[in-house]
Amino acid sequence: MGPPDVMGQYDAAGQSGGMQLCWKAMHLLDIRIPAGCVQRGQMQRLVMPRRYQLDWVCQMTGKSDCVWLDTGLQKLAGSSEAFARRVACVMQQRGALANLSLRENIMLPFLYAGKEEEIRRCSVALPEIASRLDIAGKLDEQAGERSGYVHGLIALGRTMLMQPDFIVVQDAHAGIPPHRQERFRKLFCEMLEGLGAGVLYLSASGQDGSGLEFCHSLDFAGAEEGL
């Protein structure tokens, strides 16, 4: 599928006052990603090798302001705290800090923001979410070295508490053992249904195992061969 008509989408969003996650044209290592955007509730995929995906995430959270959230009222830069509160990231093998417990890892953005009300809300909601994710008994264990599946579950738990408008997924379904894949896919889809968030999926392959229906998919999978 070709690149989306970016300006057209911007106009449509502007007229409807919709929220969208936008990025301008940028260079990731040796490839050029065209400008684009994802509307709330929409799912898009960029297929590219893993190091390009990580570079994309770094560009998003860095000071380059390549990625921003257009709420209709204001534009939140990717490096801002307000952006991170509304755009969650689910990354492969990067869901937890090793020296924190699972509970602290899930609660980390709220403990950092320091808003009492939010912390109380999350503390109340966490046990139920943890039991749904089947990690209720492990909440006070130190994260240490965990499998990609547990990293994924921690990221899902955090995202459920954050209730973001958009989720950027960095190949989170890859590297999960086959017997866990189905369950992770189910949990992920249930969470998406509940949130109604927009998804930008950065994947290494067209067969990412997410089971999601993407409305746009840009393919840069051959990029690494050119290096």
Add this chain to the structure above:
Amino acid sequence: MDSSRTDLSSQAAAQVGKWNHRAELVGAGTLHLLVGVAGFFVFISAVLRSFVRLQWLSRPAVMHVLIRQIYFTGVESLPWVATMILLVGATAVYSVVPFARQLNDPSLIGTLLNSLLIQEMAPLIVGVFLLARSGVAVVTEIGHMHVRGEDVLLHSLGISTVEYLFLPRMLAFGLCGLILTMLFAGASVWTGGLMLAWTNEMDFTQFLLEVRRGASLDGMLMLAAKGLVYPLISCSMLLFQGARVGHNPNQIPVCTTRGVLWGLMLMVFADVAVALFRRLM
């Protein structure tokens, strides 16, 4: 004749080429050093900005890190500090008191203990101890976090690595350095005095009076300043090196060694600078 001239000119050209190569090496090394120094100052200014904003006070996650670091750096190191207090206190008094007695000048006891043990040795020993014990742990921890990509995770959560990773560690180093230095200075004098009394070398009260006579407010303030600043500058170098590990695990031991050595050098440089400054004043 012509061939010998050609030989000479080619030799001269080779010599010039060699000198050019050396000059290039010196230039590249100097530029590399200057870039490193500039990066270090940018790092320090980012931490200072984060400290001055005071937002960290209202962030439970940052306070948790701070408390853990204080426990690790200050509380868990107390047995080691107590051992050093005992050993250094004994060494200092058994070196100073016989020397003062030889010169038949008891006032030297207070002067020497204050200028050597309290003002010079205490901050340096505590600084080196923190560098060796907690500093190495700090660099390797930060380095491993970068290798595992935890910095990317923190950024994606909107968490400033300066505020969450670096500032609490620097605060813990500064605070623990200050407290441990004051404790070290006071307790080593007392321990030394008690040892002298126990071996009937000198009366404990007389010893304390001599030390009190040699003490001054300036000296105590200098001790506090050194106790705070030395661990701070060494910790900032350690964190700076830890952050330079990037995603290459092979860089962890390299950056740890570099961090410890540069941290030590900075402390010694600072000590020399303070001594010169006081001399000039």
